[in-house]
Amino acid sequence: MTTILNQHEDYQQAQEAYGFPLIIKQLLNRAKIASKDQTISYADKVTYTYAEFFKRVNRLANVLKTMGLQPGDVVAVMDWDSHRYLEAYFAVPMSGMILQTVNVRLAEDKVLYTINHSKPKALLLNAEFEPMAKNYRHEAPSIEKIIWLDDTEYGEDNIQTQQASMPDYVEGEYESLLAEVSDEFDFPDFDENTIATTFYTSGTTGDPKGVFFTHRQIVLQTLSSTLASALSAEGQGARYNDVYMPMTPLFHVHAWCWPYGATMIGLKQVYPGRYIPEVLVDLIEQHKVTLSHGVPTILQMLIKEMATRGRKFNGLKLSVGGSKLNEGLAEVAIESGIEFISGFGMSESCPVVARAVFDDKTDVMSMDEQISYRCLSGSPIMLVSMEIWDENGKALPMDGESTGELVMRAPWLTQSYFKNPDAGDELWRGGWMHTQDIACITADGTLKITDRLKDVIKSGGEWVSSLEVENILSFHPCVAEVAVIGIADEKWGERPLALVVLKPEHVDIKAEDILALGHHAVEKGYLPKYGVPSEIKFLREMPKTSVGKLDKKKMRMMYAEKLI
Template sequence: MQVPMLVTHFLDRGVKFYGPKTCIVDGEKRFTYNQFNERVNRLSNALIAEGVKQGDRVAYIGPNGHRILEAYYGITQIGAILLCINIRLSSEEIAFILNHAGAKVVCVDWEYANLVADVANKLETVTHFMLFTDGHRPEGIDWADYDTLLEEASAERPVRPEMDENDVAELFYTSGTTSRPKGVMLTHRNLYTNALNYIHMLSVTDADTQLHSVPLFHVNGWGSPHGITGSGATHIIVRDFRPQQVLEAIQKEKVTIGAMVPAMVTTLLNYPEADKYDTSLWERMIIGGAPVPISIAREAQEKFGVECYQAYGMTEACPMLTLATLKDNLKKLPFEEQLAYRAKTGKPVFGVELRVVDENGKDIEPNGEDVGEIIVRGNNVMKGFWQDPEATAKVIIDGWLHTGDIANIDKEGYVQIVDRGKDMIISGGENVASAEVEMAIYKFPAIMECAVIGVPDPKWGEAVKALVVLKQDMPATEKEIIDHCATLLSKFKLPRTVDFVSELPKTGTGKLLKRKLREKYWAGHERKVGG
């Protein structure tokens, strides 16, 4: 027997077994599984009334909130495709994505409505706009009110069309660096297998409460909701990341699972009043988007009592590829060595075949030293790029997705990314992994954040430069930081210069934008600026 793996199964299971249980907490709003299911059905019926059919694209533009979870199911259960768009993009970038994807309906939060209104006359396929007002309506925008449409729609589940597990369910556009963004097609099967992995790898049950602090429109955010819903656990949503709001939610809602990027964890650790909150039930935290300094994992466990695990993934892989949970034999190691393993990129999750290969496509030795490119395949890997077979063929070669990430692998099978291929610094003919230098800098007590890039150098081609943000009331000098690195790194890897900055440019999820850092140094030079 073959039954298609559809994301709607996760909602159906949650409703069947946990109907009266709290499903979502969004500020002052609380919804049981039954109430959430009714809103999902109302959204589906409202979209059908607007003429949405199977295969149509429906866009969501807004911050975290219960409505994005409604979109996950209300759009997909009628066979339409959810198109999540990053709220940090410009109006022109949003217009490109909406046109390229051929979106029919746009659901947009009031705070970001002007981004769409500014380019509404350039949108080629959009026929309807649905506005989340929450009591706010920007001037000059007379779009249909989302909640009014839901109130007027039936709460009965619509007839679901026949769907195949290989149908596209969600469409996410990757950020462009030297070219336009590309639409990643994720199928029901991709999302289903990723959700099962999330449930298994984190031992998720209906007793769990997950905090969604990472934007749910982004790769680091949307990897968990289906697994949480299918398990009967509870979603705790914060609209944006503010340390007080996050810590209050962790305490009040008894959060057990969280997902963050390193910059978010650092912000919580440096929040002056962090110690006054009860985080004793917070057991598991997934950290992704950037390498996790061991010092951050240690401090988070000491301050909050939470065990941190590095995760690695990408939009093209739905996203989870590895998770640094410990094998049983590693749990017998001293605490510091366990931390070092939990801060590694991790071991492949179920259903993911992962190799690290050299420039000839040969697997490297698992000695923790040799490096190569990570290539992967599995049921979670994307169908391809939307309307771009040429770009798809450049990254999926002979059935393997080439990630562009440079890594080593140790005898236990744990992968450690040393850099993005485009972030590797070539100085005097030697390869310098920026992530390795960053890890060394993070061991200096005064460092809150840092980024390492290569800058033009007439003698060496590229020189290593560090940009650092210092902790409050903890001064440091360039010489002190370089001398510190000299105790940990080879001479050719040392920063030649250190710039002190008040902040580092980041994406909407807190991931460093090294492209922005490099731009001013490489203007007028031949090296192409990477992402």
């Protein structure tokens, strides 16, 4: 920047001008002035003001410094969604350290793999995960300091109980450690390209892969995603008077960066702990939550729980992503009072790159058109460039018909995988990030994901979109969940197989009744004849990944092993 300014003598930078690096501490600037009295809650356990939050962030930074941790050190967190997690979101990277958000839903050996791969020097450990972590002092030698997180009610009567329950290998209990240090800390400025966070994708093959993001990337993602949300029509996006509660885990892609965004705006915030449907709905009703996000599985859980109470939601705006939302579930969501907004992102994209746009065009749509539109993946948010490539790397027209792999560029996309440059080179072939999603883009810029490369089915030389078939079958009133996978076929190469979880009150339905929807779709021209599944197999529950997405890899494996 200085070099460019020095090219002309009239544009010299003032000697004391502040360069304003785009680092995470800048996200707190507005809230420190305008939201000091706003509140942050952890379920029904703790509520405090932003003013107290800022002090606690300072205290946590002092605790880490007192323990001898240095800029560049990795600090891992194993916790449910809590006020402590939010404090770590800021205190750790603002101290120049790297925050590792550990996916506690992975298998124990995979959790240990991610710990040993990133080599944190400190671990914030919820007591609930102590059985999983008890041998870390032997099996994860990089960890030198462990801070105990205890959800026991705070108070003088419980201090001895907490201390008695702590393992001898921890440094101390979180609240006690915070109470022992100053609530003042001067967070320094540093290069905005410093790594701020790392986490590991759940992966579909092999070991999880680590992605990492810089301060600059997180700040730009937070700004652009928040702006895209706020630009939509009233009742659809973020507003100053919203009440925010995450329903995407804080260990997964920064909870879609909304904890950063909500804190930047200064919203009232509620953190629910573990995701239990009854607790989520209780908190939504108690705190009048209006803004959240989650995968379709979470949406389904909310609808089911509220239905058991005989009530509807009132003013809940839910961003839905992570996997394709089918129109059958979307229809039920609208009926239950949830204003849902679809979008698109991935672990490697920090994550949001596309979001549904609500404007004059959507105002005149019929309800059926609205539902179809809402189930698409939205339009690119600000600063995102997208193209559709054929198998030779040639860009295809954005005409709503030409289909190929979605590739993209944005200033917050991960630049590689941690300690895995070969995978990073594959991700960034040709200077564009390859999503491995098959998609098309309409003339007005709306993105439609038609399948994942690994999930698309080729039957008799023709491509079948598993997502399209799932969408059609989801309209049957007896279907709770549906997934379509490709299975080997001697004649056609592959044929689609539908896996269905029925609603409890409809367990006697026959496969032919559901497949009739597919045949009807063929008659109407919505589906090719070869797209109708050969058969349906009923499951009690659908295999899912650690973050609630349909696990089609596991489904294919189960079918091959004759487990379904």
